[in-house]
Amino acid sequence: MVEIDIEQENKAIAREYKELLRISYQTLTEDDKKLIRKAFDVAVDAHKDQRRKSGEAYIFHPIAVAKIVASEIGLGATSIAAALMHDVVEDTDITVEDIEKMFNPKIAKIVEGLTKIAQVKTDNEISMQAENFRKMLLTLNDDVRVILIKIADRLHNMQTMESMVDYKQAKIASETLYIYAPLAHRLGLYNIKNQLEDLGLKYTEPHVYNDIVSKIKETKEQQDEYIKSISDVLKGSLDAEGVEYTIKGRPKSIFSIRKKMLAQGVTFDEVYDKFALRIIYKAEPSEEKFFAWKIYSIVTDHYRPSPSRLRDWISSPKSTGYEALHITVMGPKGRWVEIQVRSERMDEIAEKGYAAHYKYKQGGNEEHGLDTWLNLLKEALENASTNAVDFVEDFKLNLYSKEIYVFTPKGEIKSLPKGATSLDFAFSIHSEIGIKTRGTRVNGKLVPLNHVLNSGDQIEIITSPNQKPTSHWLDYVTTSRAKTKIKNVLNENTKKTAEDGKELLTRKLRHLKITLNEASVNELVNFFKLKTSLDLFYRVGIGAIDNQQLKDYAAQKSNTFMNFFKNKIKRTHTSSPEIINKPEISNNYDMLVFGKEQDKLDYKLATCCNPIPGDDVFGFVTINEGIKVHKRDCPNAISLQSNYAYRIIQAKWIDSTQQEFKAILNITGMDTLGLTNELTKVISNNMNVNIQSISLSGDAGIFNGQVVVVVQNNTILKKLIENIKKIDGIDKVTRINKN
Numbered sequence: 001m002v003e004i005d006i007e008q009e010n011k012a013i014a015r016e017y018k019e020l021l022r023i024s025y026q027t028l029t030e031d032d033k034k035l036i037r038k039a040f041d042v043a044v045d046a047h048k049d050q051r052r053k054s055g056e057a058y059i060f061h062p063i064a065v066a067k068i069v070a071s072e073i074g075l076g077a078t079s080i081a082a083a084l085m086h087d088v089v090e091d092t093d094i095t096v097e098d099i100e101k102m103f104n105p106k107i108a109k110i111v112e113g114l115t116k117i118a119q120v121k122t123d124n125e126i127s128m129q130a131e132n133f134r135k136m137l138l139t140l141n142d143d144v145r146v147i148l149i150k151i152a153d154r155l156h157n158m159q160t161m162e163s164m165v166d167y168k169q170a171k172i173a174s175e176t177l178y179i180y181a182p183l184a185h186r187l188g189l190y191n192i193k194n195q196l197e198d199l200g201l202k203y204t205e206p207h208v209y210n211d212i213v214s215k216i217k218e219t220k221e222q223q224d225e226y227i228k229s230i231s232d233v234l235k236g237s238l239d240a241e242g243v244e245y246t247i248k249g250r251p252k253s254i255f256s257i258r259k260k261m262l263a264q265g266v267t268f269d270e271v272y273d274k275f276a277l278r279i280i281y282k283a284e285p286s287e288e289k290f291f292a293w294k295i296y297s298i299v300t301d302h303y304r305p306s307p308s309r310l311r312d313w314i315s316s317p318k319s320t321g322y323e324a325l326h327i328t329v330m331g332p333k334g335r336w337v338e339i340q341v342r343s344e345r346m347d348e349i350a351e352k353g354y355a356a357h358y359k360y361k362q363g364g365n366e367e368h369g370l371d372t373w374l375n376l377l378k379e380a381l382e383n384a385s386t387n388a389v390d391f392v393e394d395f396k397l398n399l400y401s402k403e404i405y406v407f408t409p410k411g412e413i414k415s416l417p418k419g420a421t422s423l424d425f426a427f428s429i430h431s432e433i434g435i436k437t438r439g440t441r442v443n444g445k446l447v448p449l450n451h452v453l454n455s456g457d458q459i460e461i462i463t464s465p466n467q468k469p470t471s472h473w474l475d476y477v478t479t480s481r482a483k484t485k486i487k488n489v490l491n492e493n494t495k496k497t498a499e500d501g502k503e504l505l506t507r508k509l510r511h512l513k514i515t516l517n518e519a520s521v522n523e524l525v526n527f528f529k530l531k532t533s534l535d536l537f538y539r540v541g542i543g544a545i546d547n548q549q550l551k552d553y554a555a556q557k558s559n560t561f562m563n564f565f566k567n568k569i570k571r572t573h574t575s576s577p578e579i580i581n582k583p584e585i586s587n588n589y590d591m592l593v594f595g596k597e598q599d600k601l602d603y604k605l606a607t608c609c610n611p612i613p614g615d616d617v618f619g620f621v622t623i624n625e626g627i628k629v630h631k632r633d634c635p636n637a638i639s640l641q642s643n644y645a646y647r648i649i650q651a652k653w654i655d656s657t658q659q660e661f662k663a664i665l666n667i668t669g670m671d672t673l674g675l676t677n678e679l680t681k682v683i684s685n686n687m688n689v690n691i692q693s694i695s696l697s698g699d700a701g702i703f704n705g706q707v708v709v710v711v712q713n714n715t716i717l718k719k720l721i722e723n724i725k726k727i728d729g730i731d732k733v734t735r736i737n738k739n
Contacts, residue, residue, distance in 0.1 A: 009057055013044070016063045023067060025074035025352065032077035035103070039081035042102065046085075046092040054163045061156060062086060068152035072192060074352035075145060082110040083149045089115040113146035114153075147183065154180045155192055158199040167650060173203035174641035188320040188353025197255035204641070205258075205632060207616075212254050215268045223275055224249065229332055230277060230303075237298045243291065244282040250340075251275045262633070265666070265734035273328075276338040280347045288343045289314055292325045295341050303329035306336065314346075316405045319415045321349050404455040416453065419478050423449040426461045427482035434482060435489055438464040450476035468493070498534050501541025508540075508547065512554045527553050592629060594619050594649050603627040603651075605661075609634035609737040612661035614714025619649040635737070653713075662692060663717050667705040669730040675703060679730075682723050683709065689720055703729070 050058035066083040100108035177200035184193040227249035309328035331337040402418040427434030439462040609631040616632040696705040
């Protein structure tokens, strides 16, 4: 056991505390320092006997969280004190009331919010993690600082996960990618968002992460050289124009490089814009715009810009408060380079998000401006009654979305997520306007309610007092605010219709000599293949279930009664994770092993990502279909691992049998004579590969093809891809997940 030097540890704690005060973004008064010191003393005393898994004193964790809150998020003394005590109520005998007496109601409320998030307990029937997230998101209604401190807490936990076991690392990292990184993005904390995403990738796909890190290190020298060559060219002109500036080269995050590799089906070497150049200039607020376009002019004098990739977030800032001019230019050696132009104020807002936004708006006082900021985030929190997973998914819809800027008939500018429709716009004005929308005009022309808007559109809403939403409206909108409002109205209407339907059904069944009770309702739900009794009563209420159908039910009642119980027994059998339908796939027994004990269990391969032997995979215990096996980089992996961590089981391939698997390859290249012939020959010549189908097309000299092959494992498939790439004229071969 490692001997702990208490004296050295206490010195280290004191050093960390001094560093916390030194790096604070906001100017701390003497009273602020006293408040922070008092919180520090309470935390040190409360955690004095606790240690982290790594063996270090627990107090280092709250101090580290407070440092992130103070410097990277940029909050003031109230938040720093709350961060120091964020685990005190959860882990020790100190209560929220004690903190209120020792400090003030504001700090007590923030600590209480953080404790509520940590202590949430839920029913096992729904996702524990989704319910946890819902609870956390609802604290936005109280104080946004609760979320900001929680993000700092998560960042430090992600930075110190080495001593945890693998499956816990994967679970925490998946949660981080699923909700915390998008939240940091929405709050304008781009630095923290990048750190969370990179660390998330490090623990969900360690091989991929390490591979990209090593390649970035290998190419660092030439990247630095490339950035210097552009900087040297621009410096002369910027100096000549009297601009005060600094130029920084900023590598793209590891996560964003991985995302680009996946989205474009390219290798690391084929990702060209692996870095961006940032020009940060000094200017008075009234001259910021003038200087930004002056710098744009200087840059484009030297390098040809791509007009389609110009982003002006100075004239129309993002709803997160982000302002900048992004120019993509053709740099030396024929490579596209993104150049970001920001004033010092804009740069601070981009780095600190919320805190800097209000420093400039409110003169540095963190207490003001909360209401305005919260209004941007509350839209997705208006209805907490839905299923927790749906709630979190809906909330996420609006976290990462790109924005468009549209106009009201009076010329006011409105920001909406990209992909928003004219009906979304109506709900963004006001829920009552949305509900009563009869039609919409875009740029003076009548358009359908599901018309997708573009930046610059001017929209007029036509309302009618008699208009009511229908279930089709849910397909017409993309924003969570609109969806929530429509669902609320539909639910009210459905409940009213269902009440009338239940009375009607009771009368109709009485004529057929059947009593409406729990047993007969279950039979009817099963007979009409519905999900709930509400569905049944609603359908009777709207006349979708008529007298003849009820007579058919009565005639088959006894048979149906038996079938219901048979189905119920069958459903109970398959819903248990231990009892899986064995005969179906018993010949796959030796293909995969599950869990620490490497048990051989029955499983099915997920159709969303089509794993084959050799792929990095995990098992997911479904309700009705036993274990489903997904690839680690499956599009659904992060959501499953985050929401249903308790249903994830480790899985790995062992020696494969002669079982064969389908893989789909996308092939592109130059349409040369004999290419098809050469391609089929190469595939046929590969041992243990069969072509199941082949679809090829040529257009203006470009060759596109999709080949479905049957292989035994990943090694054979990789060999085949290498051989296809060697064919003259072939440009790219990528394996796709979807059928």
